[in-house]
Amino acid sequence: MGLMIIFSLIVILAAFGIIRSLREKNLLAILFSTGIFLVLGWFTIMTIWKHGFPTAH
Template sequence: MGLVIIFSLVTLLALFGVIRSLREKNILGLLFGLGTAAVFGWFTIMTVLHHGYPVAH
């Protein structure tokens, strides 16, 4: 359960960074933010689907 929370927080922070880099027109920050949001967002979704929420033993 802790892993899902950490992945979700990283994804939310990456999305915040994407929005901020769009406002500042920072292309490199936008690319890294989108990559981070995509990877950690995928990990979040797959962890929830595989292990369930809350964790099913």
């Protein structure tokens, strides 16, 4: 479950990257940030849905 937490942090950073690249009008950065956001975001959502949110032991 630690991998899911890391992926969710990357998704949050990708969201900030999308906003920043839209402001700078950087098309390649928009493409990569959106791809990372969609792929890892979908993986994170499906992992939480199937296995639940990780709890502290």
